[in-house]
Amino acid sequence: MARILIADDEPTILQFCTFALEREKHTIITAETGPDALAKLKASKPDLLLLDVMLPGMDGYTLQLQMAEDERLFRVPVIVMSALKPALSLFSKFAQVSASLVKPFQPEELNQAVNRALNDERIKELKYHPYM
Incomplete structure (x- = not known):
């Protein structure tokens, strides 16, 4: 299945997301800070990122900006x-954002969002256009 980074x-x-997604046979990588998430994104290039808005060291919005500007x-x-x-x-301005989840959410909501995101052809066809 997919390699998923949870930040x-x-x-x-x-723990909740890891348990729910491992049950679906996904491989999980975790990060507890924005800088750690960015480093793991670059090192492992996961198939999907679950991104919290508020992260220590670098918030989710800044992390998303850096992802959008990185060709990899x-x-x-x-x-x-x-x-x-x-x-x-x-x-909403980021084409890479496939879905959003309001905490707390149910495992079924998470799995549905993950399945949609992994099969989102729109993202696979994006052309690289850095914001800066």
Whole structure:
């Protein structure tokens, strides 16, 4: 199945997502800070990123900006997660964002979003256009 990076600083969310996605036979990589997530993105180029909006060291928005500007990472689909629904709208300008989840969410919601993101042909066909 897919290799998925989960970037979240809440241990319960990391455990919940890891458990739900490993049940579906995905390989999971975790990161608890923005800089750690960026390093793991570059090192392992996962098939999907689950991204928390609020991360220590570098917030999710800044991380998404860096991904969008990196020719190696701009086609990695992203699912944004936040307990604050209004924060999710900040990510609407990024074509790489396939879905958003408001915490707390159910395993079924997570699995549906992951399946949609992994099969999102629109992201696979994106042309590289850095924002800067």
